[in-house]
Amino acid sequence: xxxxxxxxxxxxxxxxxxxxxxxxxxxxxxxxxxxxxxxxxxxxxxxxxxxxxxxxxxxxxxxxxxxxxxxxxxxxxxxxxxxxxxxxxxxxxxxxxxxxxxxxxxxxxxxxxxxxxxxxxxxxxxxxxx
Numbered sequence: 491x492x493x494x495x496x497x498x499x500x501x502x503x504x505x506x507x508x509x510x511x512x513x514x515x516x517x518x519x520x521x522x523x524x525x526x527x528x529x530x531x532x533x534x535x536x537x538x539x540x541x542x543x544x545x546x547x548x549x550x551x552x553x554x555x556x557x558x559x560x561x562x563x564x565x566x567x568x569x570x571x572x573x574x575x576x577x578x579x580x581x582x583x584x585x586x587x588x589x590x591x592x593x594x595x596x597x598x599x600x601x602x603x604x605x606x607x608x609x610x611x612x613x614x615x616x617x618x619x620x
Contacts, residue, residue: 514542518587518588519538521583526575527575532574535601598615
């Protein structure tokens with residue numbers, strides 16, 4: 491314990507309790523990723539219950555070579571710009587949820603209000619917002 495002008499100052503108040511979790515290990519999130527070369531004109535909003543690493547590089551992930559249909563791989567395959575790439579380290583976490591239903595609602599809300607262009611779906615779950 492430290493003292494500062496009559497006040498008690500605890501060492502634990504100077505530090506956070508938990509270490510930050512690496513981005514690739516985050517799960518149950520709604521995320522935004524954009525092409526490094528094309529910028530916001532080629533952006534994608536998605537959700538995952540699994541970790542972000544599994545979502546992008548797992549057996550059916552966005553950037554796994556054996557994936558049959560992925561909006562991100564289709565963008566890379568179009569050959570618009572040879573510098574096109576998606577860097578998973580530049581993902582922005584838009585929302586974090588506890589359950590799948592909350593995650594689907596959060597994704598739908600972000601899809602409705604975002605300017606992304608790579609998603610082919612308009613929503614994850616029907617919204618009745620005026």
